[in-house]
Amino acid sequence: AVEEAVKHRGRLSLLLTDVMLPDSNGRELAEKIRQIQPDVRCLFMSGYPADIVTQNGMLQNGIHFLQKPFAMAELAAKVRAALNSS
Numbered sequence: 001a002v003e004e005a006v007k008h009r010g011r012l013s014l015l016l017t018d019v020m021l022p023d024s025n026g027r028e029l030a031e032k033i034r035q036i037q038p039d040v041r042c043l044f045m046s047g048y049p050a051d052i053v054t055q056n057g058m059l060q061n062g063i064h065f066l067q068k069p070f071a072m073a074e075l076a077a078k079v080r081a082a083l084n085s086s
Helices: 002-007 025-036 048-053 072-083
Strands: 014-018 039-046 065-067
Touching: 002 065, 014 025, 014 072, 025 065, 039 048, 039 072, 048 065, 065 072
Parallel strands: 014 039, 039 065
Antiparallel strands: none
16 A cells, blocks of 8 residues: 555545554554545544544544444445545
């Protein structure tokens, strides 16, 4: 994702990432992407409930979060909310 963000010539609007990644986590990925694209919005997803993810320090309260599994309508609503946030 970081390599693609570096190669991308335009503006990135949204980073959709899982909280848990093989060699890292979504929060660290978002920080790296924001060094390249400071205005990118982030939407995190996980099979773990939001309260568990925030209790373990993986994410902060108030972030855009999507619980897996999800329906396409839920994804669309969360993407809209993330893109429209300040």
